Each structure stands twice: as structure tokens, then as C-alpha cells.
Amino acid sequence: MARDARWDLRLREGQLAEGALARILMADEETAVEVKAEPEARTHVFVETASHGNPSGIHTTAAEWYAYEVGPERWVLIKTRDLIRLVVYALDHGAMERAGGDGGRARGVPIPKAWLVGVMDR
Numbered sequence: 001m002a003r004d005a006r007w008d009l010r011l012r013e014g015q016l017a018e019g020a021l022a023r024i025l026m027a028d029e030e031t032a033v034e035v036k037a038e039p040e041a042r043t044h045v046f047v048e049t050a051s052h053g054n055p056s057g058i059h060t061t062a063a064e065w066y067a068y069e070v071g072p073e074r075w076v077l078i079k080t081r082d083l084i085r086l087v088v089y090a091l092d093h094g095a096m097e098r099a100g101g102d103g104g105r106a107r108g109v110p111i112p113k114a115w116l117v118g119v120m121d122r
Contacts (some may be wrong), residue, residue: 019093024065024077032119034063038070045070046089049097051106057082068116076116086111 024033026089031065038045045068058080065084068076087109097107 032061032063033065033067033077034061035067036069038068041113044112045075045116046100046108047111048101048106048108050093050108051102055099056106056107058087070115070116072118076113083111086115090115101111 032054049059052057061080063080066078066080068078070076090109090111095109095111097109100106100108
């Protein structure tokens with residue numbers, strides 16, 4: 001098997017990616033992560049938009065990232081700006097805000113889990 005002459009470049013790319021992920025996971029106030037655990041949700045995650053009649057969730061977060069637990073020990077990280085794009089896309093294509101969370105006092109938009117990994121396809 002021939003040795004790939006670019007292995008050192010791919011190694012460096014991998015090291016840079018590891019560093020980027022470590023910065024996200026060890027977030028500070030500037031790179032906050034909003035964590036949502038919904039492992040039992042079968043097909044959609046709930047993106048909160050309001051609570052008790054006031055804007056909340058995606059409308060008020062200072063987090064740069066959202067982390068969704070989409071299955072037992074399965075997580076998806078998504079930039080907040082990309083999650084907002086998905087909410088707008090869903091609403092533009094027939095999704096409706098609905099009650100959910102906080103005993104039904106929160107409102108939000110259901111987003112298909114599959115969209116979380118295909119953000120750039122929209």
C-alpha cells in the first residue's frame with residue numbers, strides 16, 4: 001500500500017479540529033453552550049421560542065452553540081445562528097409553534113433531528 005504524502009497535513013487538520021471541539025466543550029461566557037437533553041424524542045427536537053408569554057430560548061440566548069442529546073449518549077452540536085435558520089425554514093414551510101416543555105407554558109418549533117446534521121443543505 002502506498003504511503004500518502006499528505007498525512008502530515010491531515011494530522012494537523014485533525015489536531016486543529018480537536019482544539020476547536022475542546023474550546024466548545026470547555027465553554028466560557030463568550031462561547032457558551034445551551035444544552036438540551038431530548039434522548040426520548042423520536043424524530044424532532046423542540047426549539048423553545050417563548051415561555052410564560054415572553055420571548056425566551058432561541059430568541060434570548062447568549063449561547064454561541066446548542067448541544068442536543070438526540071439519543072442515549074448521542075449529541076449534536078449546532079451553531080445558534082444555524083439553529084435559528086432552521087427555525088425560520090421550518091416556519092416558512094408549514095411548521096407551527098406549539099406548546100411544550102415547562103408544563104406546556106413554553107412555546108417552540110419542532111425541528112426534525114435529521115436537519116441538525118444537514119444544516120448547510122438548507
